Amino acid sequence: MTNETHQKGSPMNPDYKRIKSAGKRLEEYVDGIRSGSRTVLSQAITLVESTRKEHREMAGEILEACLEETGNSIRIGISGVPGVGKSTFIDSFGKLLIGSGKRIAVLTVDPSSSRSGGSILGDKTRMEFLSTHPNAYVRPSPAGGFLGGVARKTREVMLLCEAAGFDTIVIETVGVGQSETAVHSMTDFFLLLMLAGAGDELQGMKRGVMEMADLVVINKADGTNRDAALRAKREYENALSLFPVHTSGWKPPVKICSALEESGIAELWDEIDRYLQMVRKSSYFSENRRQQSVYWMYEHLQIQLREHFLGHPKISASLQAIEKEVENGTKSSFKAASDLIKLLLEQ
Numbered sequence: 001m002t003n004e005t006h007q008k009g010s011p012m013n014p015d016y017k018r019i020k021s022a023g024k025r026l027e028e029y030v031d032g033i034r035s036g037s038r039t040v041l042s043q044a045i046t047l048v049e050s051t052r053k054e055h056r057e058m059a060g061e062i063l064e065a066c067l068e069e070t071g072n073s074i075r076i077g078i079s080g081v082p083g084v085g086k087s088t089f090i091d092s093f094g095k096l097l098i099g100s101g102k103r104i105a106v107l108t109v110d111p112s113s114s115r116s117g118g119s120i121l122g123d124k125t126r127m128e129f130l131s132t133h134p135n136a137y138v139r140p141s142p143a144g145g146f147l148g149g150v151a152r153k154t155r156e157v158m159l160l161c162e163a164a165g166f167d168t169i170v171i172e173t174v175g176v177g178q179s180e181t182a183v184h185s186m187t188d189f190f191l192l193l194m195l196a197g198a199g200d201e202l203q204g205m206k207r208g209v210m211e212m213a214d215l216v217v218i219n220k221a222d223g224t225n226r227d228a229a230l231r232a233k234r235e236y237e238n239a240l241s242l243f244p245v246h247t248s249g250w251k252p253p254v255k256i257c258s259a260l261e262e263s264g265i266a267e268l269w270d271e272i273d274r275y276l277q278m279v280r281k282s283s284y285f286s287e288n289r290r291q292q293s294v295y296w297m298y299e300h301l302q303i304q305l306r307e308h309f310l311g312h313p314k315i316s317a318s319l320q321a322i323e324k325e326v327e328n329g330t331k332s333s334f335k336a337a338s339d340l341i342k343l344l345l346e347q
Contacts, residue, residue, distance in 0.1 A: 026058070030065045033164050038137065041164045045139060048156045063156055066163035071289065073162045074276065077183040079173045079209070080193030085219050086172055087126040089193060089259035094130045096265050097168055104168045105137040105161035106130060109154050109179050137166060151182035152303055155296060158186065184212045185295055188285065189272055191215045196225060196232035211243055213252050215271055222258035229256045248284045250275055314343050 024043070032040025047059040080086050094104045106127065130136040139161075141154050158169050171187055173179040184190050192213035210216075216236050221229030236254045245251065253271055257264030279285040309315055322339060325331035331339075 026061050026065060029058075029062045033062070033066055033160060034069060036165045038164075041137070041160060042139075044160055045157050048153050048160070059156065063159055066160065069163035070159045071162065073167045073169045074189070074272075075158065075169045075171065075187040076272065077171050077173065077180075077187035077190040078193065079180045079183065079190070080219070081195060082174070084193045084195050085259050086193060089217075089219055089257075090170055090172060091127040091129050092259040092262045092265050093268070094127070094133075094136055094170070095262070096269060098130075098133060098135050102168045103135045103166045104130065104170060105139070105158075105164075105166040106170045106172065107154050107157055107161070108140045109151055109171060109173045109183055137161060137164075151179070151186070152296070152299060154182075155186045180209050180212060185292055188279075188288070189214050189275060191217060191268070191272075193217050193219050194232065194236070195220060196228040210239065213240075214246070214248075214250060214275060215252055215268065216240065216254045217268060218254070218256040219259055221256035221264065222261050226256075248275075248279050248288075249282070250278060309340075309344065312344055314346075315340055318343055 029040060029044050033044060044059065044062050047055045047062065050056060050059070078086060078090060080089075090106055094106065097104050127138055131138050139157060141157075154171060158171065161169055169187075171183050173183045180190075190212050192209065192215070194216060196218050218229040218232050218236070233254050233256055240252055240254065255264060255268055255271065257268060259265070276285070279288075310319070318340070322331065322336050326333055326336045
């Protein structure tokens with residue numbers, strides 16, 4: 001099997017059979033994931049999400065050893081405004097895919113959950129079909145930390161799910177802040193869910209999010225709301241016609257559906273399949289994957305440098321006092337950052 005960056009036969013860590021963590025050897029994690037064990041997959045994901053140094057190191061070893069088994073799924077990002085019905089939509093969408101013989105993993109990115117408590121566990125219980133089906137795996141992101149950390153862990157979890165044999169990965173984002181950009185940078189296709197009949201449908205929707213969309217879907221197009229959905233469809237089509245053409249050459253369509261009634265869902269997969277056929281004929285699909293891998297290398301670098309910097313004894317000893325100076329206005333943010341860097345570089 002191949003993956004986005006590694007060729008088959010790449011060397012694994014020479015300590016493959018000796019490294020131990022949490023009572024399980026590296027080979028046991030890797031063999032369990034490759035065999036599709038949901039229990040072992042969940043245990044490995046817990047290591048990815050852990051803040052303990054030894055767990056993070058083991059997670060890195062597991063990912064490296066499983067890398068040959070990754071990159072063989074279709075990665076779909078799904079975002080939408082609050083109340084658009086993402087959970088119901090993903091449940092209906094997943095039911096369609098499983099019915100066609102696919103195995104689907106659903107992951108979430110919710111950096112706001114550390115502040116508000118979030119609803120990702122509630123979302124999992126609302127995915128009634130997927131949460132209990134043997135060919136589906138639903139996993140919320142860990143609450144806490146900054147967006148880069150949450151997104152990094154989500155991408156690592158995605159790779160583990162691919163190694164476990166899931167051929168369709170759906171990554172859900174809350175639809176606020178910068179989470180869409182993070183999800184877009186790790187997926188092949190970005191689907192934007194919208195509502196009709198809620199005033200000005202275009203109001204409050206950032207241009208950047210619209211430009212990222214490969215497909216715009218008006219959900220809840222049922223009953224008396226169907227006419228409003230059709231009007232919203234025309235408005236979005238007009239708006240999208242003003243945007244520059246995607247680098248892939250794809251013109252994003254606008255569709256309507258009712259996830260509750262499970263109508264229009266099959267047509268959405270047809271659009272995704274049409275997109276995939278187009279980008280695979282060109283070099284865009286593989287080139288996009290390669291660029292994403294490099295992008296995440298730099299993201300990992302920034303995150304690890306930040307963690308190393310803040311964890312350094314000199315910095316941790318002085319950080320609180322310098323932070324207080326910034327709060328009190330006696331030192332600028334720029335000067336404070338410079339002082340901290342100088343402190344680290346002092347011999």
